[in-house]
Structure formats: C-alpha cells, structure tokens
Amino acid sequence: MSRNLLKVENLTMQFGGVVAVDNLSLEINEGEIVALIGPNGAGKTTAFNAITGVYEPTNGRVSFDGSVIVCNHPQGKMERTYKGELADLYKSERILNPTPDKITALGMARTFQNIRLWKSQTVFHNVLIAKHMLAKSNVFTATFRLNRREEEEQRREAMELLRLVGLDDVRDELATNLPYGRQRRLEIARALATKPKLLLLDEPAAGMNPQETIELADFVHEIREKMGLTVFMIEHHMDMVMKISDRIYVLDFGKLIAQGIPSEVQSNQRVIDAYLGVTEDA
Amino acid sequence: MKKKETVFVMGVLLAVLIGAIILDALLPSYHIAIKVVKKAVVYSLVAVSMNLLNGFTGLFSLGQAGFMLLGAYSYAVLCIPVAKRAGVYQQYNGGIVQFSLPEIFSGLLGDKIGTVFGMLVALLIGGILAAVFAYLIGLPVLRLKSDYLAIATLGFAEILRAFFQWRTLGPVTNGSNLLKNYPDFSGATGYIILGGALIAVIVLLVNSTYGRAFIAIRDDEIAAEAMGINLAHHKRLAFVISSFFAGVGGGMLAMYMGAVQALSFKSSMTYEILLIVVIGGIGSITGSILTSFLYIASVEWLLRGLDSGKFLGINAPAVFKNGFRMAIVSVIIMVVVLFFRKGIMGDKELPDLLRRRAKKGGSAQ
Numbered sequence: 001m002s003r004n005l006l007k008v009e010n011l012t013m014q015f016g017g018v019v020a021v022d023n024l025s026l027e028i029n030e031g032e033i034v035a036l037i038g039p040n041g042a043g044k045t046t047a048f049n050a051i052t053g054v055y056e057p058t059n060g061r062v063s064f065d066g067s068v069i070v071c072n073h074p075q076g077k078m079e080r081t082y083k084g085e086l087a088d089l090y091k092s093e094r095i096l097n098p099t100p101d102k103i104t105a106l107g108m109a110r111t112f113q114n115i116r117l118w119k120s121q122t123v124f125h126n127v128l129i130a131k132h133m134l135a136k137s138n139v140f141t142a143t144f145r146l147n148r149r150e151e152e153e154q155r156r157e158a159m160e161l162l163r164l165v166g167l168d169d170v171r172d173e174l175a176t177n178l179p180y181g182r183q184r185r186l187e188i189a190r191a192l193a194t195k196p197k198l199l200l201l202d203e204p205a206a207g208m209n210p211q212e213t214i215e216l217a218d219f220v221h222e223i224r225e226k227m228g229l230t231v232f233m234i235e236h237h238m239d240m241v242m243k244i245s246d247r248i249y250v251l252d253f254g255k256l257i258a259q260g261i262p263s264e265v266q267s268n269q270r271v272i273d274a275y276l277g278v279t280e281d282a
Numbered sequence: 283m284k285k286k287e288t289v290f291v292m293g294v295l296l297a298v299l300i301g302a303i304i305l306d307a308l309l310p311s312y313h314i315a316i317k318v319v320k321k322a323v324v325y326s327l328v329a330v331s332m333n334l335l336n337g338f339t340g341l342f343s344l345g346q347a348g349f350m351l352l353g354a355y356s357y358a359v360l361c362i363p364v365a366k367r368a369g370v371y372q373q374y375n376g377g378i379v380q381f382s383l384p385e386i387f388s389g390l391l392g393d394k395i396g397t398v399f400g401m402l403v404a405l406l407i408g409g410i411l412a413a414v415f416a417y418l419i420g421l422p423v424l425r426l427k428s429d430y431l432a433i434a435t436l437g438f439a440e441i442l443r444a445f446f447q448w449r450t451l452g453p454v455t456n457g458s459n460l461l462k463n464y465p466d467f468s469g470a471t472g473y474i475i476l477g478g479a480l481i482a483v484i485v486l487l488v489n490s491t492y493g494r495a496f497i498a499i500r501d502d503e504i505a506a507e508a509m510g511i512n513l514a515h516h517k518r519l520a521f522v523i524s525s526f527f528a529g530v531g532g533g534m535l536a537m538y539m540g541a542v543q544a545l546s547f548k549s550s551m552t553y554e555i556l557l558i559v560v561i562g563g564i565g566s567i568t569g570s571i572l573t574s575f576l577y578i579a580s581v582e583w584l585l586r587g588l589d590s591g592k593f594l595g596i597n598a599p600a601v602f603k604n605g606f607r608m609a610i611v612s613v614i615i616m617v618v619v620l621f622f623r624k625g626i627m628g629d630k631e632l633p634d635l636l637r638r639r640a641k642k643g644g645s646a647q
Binding site: 052054099100101102104110112116117119120121125128129130131132133134135137139142143144145147151154190191193194 | 486508513
C-alpha cells in the first residue's frame with residue numbers, strides 16, 4: 001500500500017446561498033492517477049480551486065504530504081447562512097488559507113480548464129518563467145547576473161521539459177500561436193517546471209479530437225512513470241478516464257455520489273442516472 | 283548571432299557617448315541642444331521606470347511625480363553649499379540642515395571627484411527615500427487593481443506635494459519657496475553616463491528571472507500565482523524598484539532645473555511621462571527612450587517658434603501666439619496614437635525590429 005499524498009476531508013464550498021461543493025472527502029495515494037468526473041456544473045473545478053488555494057473553502061480540511069495545508073470553518077455571516085454539514089468539526093483547529101503560490105511551492109501544480117498561458121511570451125519562456133519559483137537568487141544577484149549558473153540550469157531544464165512534451169521544435173513561437181492541443185501540452189510542461197509531486201489537470205483533453213485524446217492519455221501515463229508523479233484530473237472524455245485512471249470519484253450537484261475503480265464506477269446505477277439525467281419522480 | 287547583437291548594442295552606446303562628448307565640446311552648456319539632451323535623459327529614466335511598473339508588471343500607477351519630488355528634494359536639501367544656505371532659507375534662519383554632501387566629500391576625496399561623488403550619494407539617498415516611501419504606500423495600496431490603484435497613487439503624490447509646502451517643515455523643505463544654488467553636471471555627458479547606466483540596470487532586471495516573473499503577472503495574474511509566483515511580494519518589489527529610479531530621476535530633474543519647488547511636481551508631470559510611455563509603446567524600453575527625446579526636443583526646442591511668431595521661416599505673429607505650440611503637440615499626439623495603436627514600438631525593442639528586418643531580407647539564418 002503506497003503512502004497517502006493528498007487528503008481532502010469534508011470540503012464544502014458555499015457561494016452566497018449556493019453550495020457548490022458539499023462535504024467532499026477524497027484521498028489520493030502516491031503514484032496513482034485519480035480522476036474526478038461528473039456532469040457539467042457538478043463542482044469539479046470549484047473543488048480544484050478550493051484545494052489549490054484559489055478559493056478559501058467554507059468548511060473542511062486539506063492535507064498534503066502528511067501536513068494540513070488548508071483548513072477552514074464557517075465564520076462571520078457564513079456562520080448563520082451556512083447550509084452544509086459538520087459546521088463545528090473544525091472549529092477548534094487553526095484556520096489555514098494560504099495563497100496559491102504557497103501551495104504550489106509545497107509541490108502541487110495545476111493546469112487550467114480555460115488555457116491560461118502567458119500570451120506575450122514564447123513557448124520556451126512560458127516554461128522558463130515557471131522555474132522562477134525554484135530560483136534561489138534574489139533580485140540583486142539576478143539583475144547583475146551573479147546567478148549565471150542557476151540561470152543556465154533553469155534554461156537547460158526548461159528545454160528538457162519542452163523535449164519531453166514534444167514542443168522543442170516550436171520553442172521560439174508565441175504560446176498563443178500553437179494549436180489548441182499543443183497549448184494544453186505546454187500548460188502541462190509549465191506545471192511540471194515547478195517540480196511538483198502532485199499534478200492537477202483540469203480537463204486536459206477538452207476540445208481535443210479522439211486521436212489527440214488517446215495521445216494525451218498515453219502522455220499522462222508516460223510522465224507519471226518517468227517522473228514518479230501522482231496525477232489528479234478532471235476529465236469528460238470517458239475513454240481517457242477509463243483507460244488511465246486507477247480510481248475515479250464521481251461528483252454530482254457538489255456531492256460525491258460514487259467512487260472506485262473504473263469498472264465499478266462504470267456500472268454504478270447512480271452514476272449512469274446522473275449522466276443521463278433521471279428525474280426524481282420518474 | 284547573440285554575440286553580434288551585443289557588439290551592436292555596445293557600439294550604439296559608445297556612439298551615443300562620443301556624440302555627447304562632442305556636443306559638450308562644441309556647444310556652450312547653456313545651449314538649447316545641451317538642455318534638451320539633459321532633460322530628455324531625465325525623462326527617459328523616469329519613463330523607463332514607469333514602464334517597468336505599468337508596462338512590464340501591469341500595475342497602473344500614477345504616483346511618479348510624488349516619488350520624483352522626494353528624490354528632487356533630497357538632492358537639493360543635501361547639496362546646497364553651507365555658505366549659501368542662509369540666502370536660500372531666508373524665512374527659516376538658514377534651515378536646520380547645516381551640511382552639504384558634495385562639500386563633505388570634496389574635503390575627503392579632493393575637490394572634483396568629491397563633489398561628483400557627493401552629488402551621486404545625494405541622488406542615491408533620494409532614490410532610497412522614494413523606495414522606502416513606496417514600500418510603505420505599497421502595503422495598503424497594492425491590494426487595489428487597475429484604475430483604483432491609479433487613483434490611490436495619484437492621491438498619494440498630490441498629498442506629498444502639499445505636505446512638502448507645509449510651513450512647519452520649512453526648516454528642511456523651505457516651505458513653498460525655491461531650493462536653489464546646488465551643483466549640476468556642467469555638460470550633457472554626465473547625464474548620458476548616469477542615465478544610461480541606470481536604464482541599463484532596469485534592462486538587466488527586466489531580462490532576469492524577476493523581470494520574467496513581472497511579465498507573467500502582467501500577462502495572467504492567476505496563472506502566475508498558480509505557478510508559485512508570490513503576487514504581493516513581486517508587485518511590491520516592482521513598485522519599490524520603479525520608485526527608486528523615479529526618485530533618482532527626480533533628483534536629476536532638480537539638477538537640470540537648477541531650482542526646485544514642490545509646486546512643479548504636479549500630476550500633469552506624471553501625465554507627461556505617462557504620455558511618453560504610451561506613445562513609445564507600453565512594455566518597450568527603447569520606445570520610452572526614443573519618445574522622450576522626440577517629445578522633449580519638439581516641445582522645448584523644435585516647435586518653440588510656434589509660440590513666438592516665427593516657425594519654419596513663416597512669419598505669422600497673429601497665429602503663432604503663446605499656447606499654439608501645445609495645441610500642435612496635441613494634434614501630433616492624436617495622429618500618432620491613431621496610426622500607432624500600440625505606440626511607436628508596441629512591446630518590441632529596437633533590436634527586435636532590426637532582427638525582423640534582417641530576417642525578411644533573408645540574410646539571417
């Protein structure tokens with residue numbers, strides 16, 4: 001049994017009166033590829049954002065690599081309007097809401113559903129900039145080029161990553177000039193540049209054709225093997241999910257409705273209902 | 283290829299330096315051409331510092347005049363010769379600052395070197411003071427975005443200007459009276475060397491890993507943060523560094539003007555610099571420099587005739603009256619903005635454009 005890497009407990013995310021993620025708990029072990037699926041608007045991306053620090057969760061706790069990184073409970077006005085469960089569970093714990101950069105620094109890197117590359121920059125620079133987080137030089141040593149060794153090291157590593165994802169032939173192109181599928185690959189390369197332990201992919205195959213999707217699935221599998229990564233992804237392409245996931249979590253209306261290995265989830269009646277949209281009174 | 287470019291850039295810099303030396307040798311220091319070069323160098327420095335913030339980091343700040351004011355006053359207060367202080371601070375019994383850095387250092391290092399060294403130290407202190415203020419202002423203000431940040435920084439600059447005219451501070455700032463009689467570099471060469479060196483530092487910064495992080499914040503803040511770039515820290519860093527150079531630029535402006543008064547650091551000065559940055563191209567350092575020279579040369583010199591009755595040999599005192607020059611400048615600016623939507627240079631630098639030309643010609647590999 002491999003070690004637990006990410007542990008999400010009772011995560012609830014409420015916006016105004018809407019509970020987008022409701023009491024979500026999940027675990028990801030080292031080396032796994034885990035998928036989070038669910039119909040549109042189920043709260044998958046919201047869950048991602050709450051885990052990576054983009055949002056402050058309303059309630060719940062997230063642990064990474066053995067230590068608590070995010071913890072919150074309903075406070076202030078939310079105390080009265082909170083609609084979720086277990087409002088008192090984390091009352092006594094220290095509130096932790098770090099900014100996304102702190103969470104990335106711990107070893108968790110992500111990609112975005114709507115591609116967010118740095119538009120004015122070349123493919124190479126997009127990866128190189130992501131290396132900034134690991135730079136030890138301060139602003140003086142960097143300005144006066146006293147960090148030459150580190151700079152060269154960064155450039156070499158960035159180039160290696162581009163070769164790994166197969167974008168070394170377009171290193172000097174503007175990132176936005178790449179076709180869609182390659183932009184998604186670049187986003188993955190950029191995330192890998194921060195040397196993460198856990199890679200979070202938000203719909204990596206969105207907008208890809210079946211052929212590209214298969215290639216991407218192989219690619220994700222390959223980098224997992226090569227870099228000893230753990231992967232947590234949101235995906236709609238069931239071929240890809242079923243092909244490479246070790247385990248699957250299914251979310252519907254913010255709630256976890258099923259979990260298990262692909263074959264279990266595939267035959268789960270609640271999952272089928274959620275995707276086909278069975279009405280309550282039918 | 284890379285080496286060739288470095289040689290080219292070095293060559294251009296050397297040519298500019300030699301040009302300045304020749305200009306100084308041929309013309310008297312009060313000649314308009316020398317004055318234009320001096321002022322344009324100062325404006326280049328401040329415009330590039332503003333570009334670092336507005337163009338490269340994407341923070342829309344309008345506090346530049348405030349930071350220049352800090353630098354200008356630091357320089358003036360620290361450099362007025364002791365013997366002349368009684369005359370300058372007439373209403374305040376000679377003021378309370380009773381030393382002059384150029385005099386102290388000329389006592390230590392010899393007359394000529396000491397004076398210049400003292401002047402440089404005074405400029406540096408002005409820059410540091412501006413940077414410290416930027417740090418403090420930045421703590422609350424940098425949480426704001428776009429227009430709101432602009433309004434907050436503009437407000438800060440205006441408050442600072444009023445504060446410096448306050449009578450209670452008179453023994454240091456001379457209230458709303460002029461500070462004058464401090465030393466200046468005699469020719470344009472000193473300005474070119476100092477301004478060039480400072481701009482070179484900004485260029486190095488922009489091309490370092492920190493400069494790349496600034497650009498990432500400008501392009502997409504959310505992605506930058508997700509890639510581990512601490513937004514608060516990096517924004518503050520850009521703000522402090524930009525203000526440091528604005529402070530030094532303010533000190534140099536005080537040097538150029540010969541007499542300094544808080545009243546001249548109005549928001550219209552910030553707008554003038556913003557104009558240069560926008561017309562030069564937001565995110566282009568060479569654009570800012572080129573535009574500074576073009577703008578200052580035309581406003582201060584080439585279009586002077588439009589105000590004084592005679593322009594390009596046409597004698598028409600009825601039309602070429604006071605104020606006509608600025609009307610023409612406004613029209614020119616409108617035309618430039620209409621034809622160059624992203625400024626003269628866009629976000630490209632001069633070497634980039636030359637490289638593209640070479641590629642089109644088919645000579646580059």
